[in-house]
Amino acid sequence: MRETRRPIPKVPTQIAGLDAVLDGGLPRGRISLASGGPGSGKTVLGLEFLWRGAMAGDPGVFVTFEERAEAVRSNARSLGWDLAALEKAGKMAIIEAHLSGNEVVSGDFDIQGLLTIVAGHVMRIRARRVVMDALDVLLRVYADPQRERTELYRLQDWLIDRKLTSVVSVKAQLDGNMAHRYEFLDFMADCVIRLDHRVNGHVATRRLRVIKYRGSGFGTNEYPYVIGEHGIVLFPLTKAQLTHRPLGQRVSSGLAGLDAMLDGGFRRGACVLIAGSSGTGKTTLASAFARAAARRREKVLYLNFEESQEGMVAGMLSTGIDLRPALRTQRLMVQTALPEAMGSDNHLMRVIDALDKFKPAHLILDAISACVRMGSEKAAFDYLMRLVAVLKERGITCILTNQSNGLAGACEELSGIGFSSVVDAVIQLRFVDAGQEIGRQILIIKSRGSGHSNRREPFYITPQGIEFPNNLRPPSARAGQADPKGGGK
């Protein structure tokens, strides 16, 4: 028989993305445990929980067993959090709880002193949240696992008796024995969060996982997160982010010939992949789209992982595409970055930040083949999946270029199960040996929700732009029908 339980009361953390994973927040009046290695962000997590609470009028006490209070304040300041002001306003208290390590131990003792100090501050500011950062440092004073355990139970009872919503952080021990030592901490907490900071191919990535949550559902995946400019940002692929908008109206590719092949152009909000080997004209095609969009007074965000803005503008000028007016009118924004400059999570956050501020109608990413340099193929795949999910949710058209070698289906070349499913249209460019010279051909491999040409069409890149020598007409016109929603491939 299934027990019907009332949902347990929760305290939202207000940390970006975390409450979605925690199905609402941390358990009210209970203990949550955050563990992770050095640099995983345990301190920031606890601090952000308190800071956001205090800013919303819910005071909290931060107990630091490792860092100096001044170090905590200055770290917080770098994230834009003024703790000193909150302390002055009686919304926060920071307790520096250090043992020097030089103490002589003679006989039994307990942590009543600490609890007394914390109780004093809790009463003074009427705190309802308590964070104990690096509790393992305090526990080390007991060189006896049994005593550690009884003291933890004392702490647990004390926190729960006072109905304090608490976050206790401990360093995950790299040493196998020590890991076992703090295993029982998981039992005292109602919610256990593991933070992981790993380095893959010289690029750091952070992952958060909820191990357990008594009486509540929670997201069970590993979620990437970054410590951004204003705190922790999680990227859960929540249900909301997976509900894509349907494809929108037609939008011109910027090239009459290509529009004809596409039965009128791209669909707004679609994800279009332009694949081809180096020099086939991927950037030129994408730039033609950007220029046309800007002329229609629509904004385009161009992510360039391959070359500088100046290099790109100069290169496009030689093909007759002048991007300077679009840049001048600020309808085109170019964001360049070396893929290896930061982890994929930071890249993603940077884009999302730009999307929020610039609010483009379209985004161009040139090129996804460079994304592998963010660390690994997996990191690149994660980055692209999450980015496309965000774009689809917001109805932003997305043009991806991909440098692919050979003539194999560009779609299959994208490793990772499921990526091709988010791509709505695939355009392949290639070189052909045309006797005395090299020619170029374009082929539409798929175009979801639209009829399209199935022919390889020749095209030229001239100093005046891209030219299609054949007089192209939309396939629906050729077939004698004009159903714009026409049937797929």
Add this chain to the structure above:
Amino acid sequence: MSKAPKVRLRKGNGQRGRYLLRLFIAGNGPNSKKAVANLRGLCRMHLNGRCTIETVDVVKDFQAAVRDNILVTPALIRVLPRPRVMVLGNLSDLSKVLAALGLSGSDS
């Protein structure tokens, strides 16, 4: 509710070699009682009363615990002579306490 011992002064034999010891306890539990008794015994037996003992109950005076950063109780601080020394626990291991206070091998 039982009263914890308040500040208690014991006159010593002159100022030279005077000890000022501050004992922090929390309430009147077994460890508190043991610590108080152990420290009194130590003072009598090893310092001939040349010591001043301040006993602070952190439950009643949390600011005092804050001032001296007392996280665990019982805790003993040798305030004088300098340097400051801290001993944690109910002081049941006499030889360790004596060593920490610099009284090993002293007259009894």
